[in-house]
Amino acid sequence: MGMADPAWGENGIVPFLRAGPPPDRTRVEGWRQWQERRSTFIPAPRLTVEEYAAMSPRRRALHDLHRTATHVNMGLLETPMSAKVTKLMRGRMRNNALNFEPGTRDGLMVSGGGYLGKTETACDAAATFEMLWRDLHRQLLPGPVPGTRDLFVPVAYCRTPVRATPKGLCAAVLDFYGAPLPKTLNGMIRAVRDSLRDHRTTALLLDDITRLRLHREDDQDTLDLVRELMDLNVTLVLIGVDIPRSGLLRSGYPDPRTGQWVFSPVKAGKSYNPSAATQTERRFDLVDLDPFDYDTAEGMTAFIQHLAGIEDRLRLFRARPGMLTEGGMPEYLFRRTRGIVGLLKRLIEDGCTEAIESGAEELTPGLLSAIPINLGNLTDRDPTAGEVPEVPTDVPVPARKPRRKGRNTVYDDRSGSVAGG
Structure with missing residues (x-):
């Protein structure tokens, strides 16, 4: 039998599903409800492929639903x-x-x-x-x-x-x-x-x-x-x-x-x-409250650390350390979102949904390139007041380089002199 999901209650009740509309913070009751519940979401457990395969079809469907809920409820990551x-x-x-x-x-x-x-x-x-x-x-x-x-x-x-x-x-x-x-x-x-x-x-x-x-x-x-x-x-x-x-x-x-x-x-x-x-x-x-800056070493480090925080909260079976922070992925994500955290969140959410539904179970530039950042019909935002940002388009996908283990170059002479000269 597969591993039990600690977020499931007795008799298969799924408490991570929200009943009713989200709290309306513009009313005192909704503000208090949001305040009390804003840090109570329980993310999906990390399961191995073997544990997932051992589940019943219903349990697998519920776990996939819980993973999706985890990706769209990552919460506020401090920058x-x-x-x-x-x-x-x-x-x-x-x-x-x-x-x-x-x-x-x-x-x-x-x-x-x-x-x-x-x-x-x-x-x-x-x-x-x-x-x-x-x-x-x-x-x-x-x-x-x-x-x-x-x-x-x-x-x-x-x-x-x-x-x-x-x-x-x-x-x-x-x-x-x-x-x-x-x-x-x-x-x-x-x-x-x-x-x-x-x-x-x-x-x-x-x-x-x-x-x-x-x-x-x-x-x-x-x-x-x-x-x-x-x-x-x-x-x-x-x-x-x-x-x-x-x-x-x-x-x-x-x-x-x-x-x-x-x-x-x-x-x-x-x-x-x-x-x-x-x-x-x-x-x-x-x-x-500015977007991330990718033009300085400090800005790049802060953006990559933010991506590492997101990466730690994802529940994809083929996710690996460095999936969002290594190679050309950080620069690609920055170009797609211009360092705007809301656009980055939307891209990651939709990318994770596609990764689960397609069976890819990981995020790559190739997969994300097919995901448009669609902000939808924002009836509660005023575009004339700048509340809807311009979404970058036609961002090139970085070439995927084959992985190989290189030699340690820490002690190489970087002065530009020729050996034996």
Whole structure:
């Protein structure tokens, strides 16, 4: 009998299959569900070909399904770029949460191209901070009263509407808490303030912020509202595609002493808040989440280490150490994806599916060359805001060189002199 899969429950139940749609992080219940389950996936066990062949047809089909689930749920692999974002976010959220002085809290802007993992990196950092903050809250304050709703929501996550207006942004924040929507703008603004205060929210993540188009009056008023939210003792984290070129920083300038972006006071006019001109300057730290760089030794090393991390999580029977990291494979993968982690993930996922279905059970440039990177019909992304990257095409497949064991050349003279000369 073949090896039992530890991920299978009694009576053949398959717990790695998800029931229902994925959690909606733009609602407080979905955010908590995602936060609690984001690291609980159990990958498929590593089986030998003999153990796999000894399984019943049903067990083999379930194991193949589990392998596919493993490949599409590899999780967030840290990169040097994401580590920089995570460090800055956690430090800023922690410091602001421990600051009990009145006044504006410095915010953060997480910028980068589409499919670079900005949202996942920011959400993971915020979720880790929330776990710490909830643990401290449980130790210092009494728990929720039975029969009532727990009002403690340290982190809120919202997405900027494609057609941004102050009312639309307020509705996105209020929808996260499940709060009722007042009919007037002033009422909605008061409701947002009350929700942030009553739920003791310390960090507010606004995703897709570069959907704002500052040539539209509604978008200008929405940006004014975003800045005013910084006065509510929350760490405002704005996430968007190529923020420096989006126009959002047009009214700001980088402070050479601190490196922070400083915004002039909002001018009185058609903004919803006519007294905004009396407010203090708003400050944001701008951090970029860049793609991998293959032009330097450090960049190549980081990319190959990332590929090694992916390689370790694959469950292909003919996979071998160096399958993704040796020969011409690293450069080929970089050319296919331009070092964009989201495109790399999609290519590896689809390649593994083809490797399992075809029986190849390994990834090669030849197999991957037949796999298009198809991003599908992305109804939740705005291509005009740069949220969908350009996918490279017509990348040549590197020639496959025969393997042979060469001699050790470590001690060869590389000075260019001729022996005996």
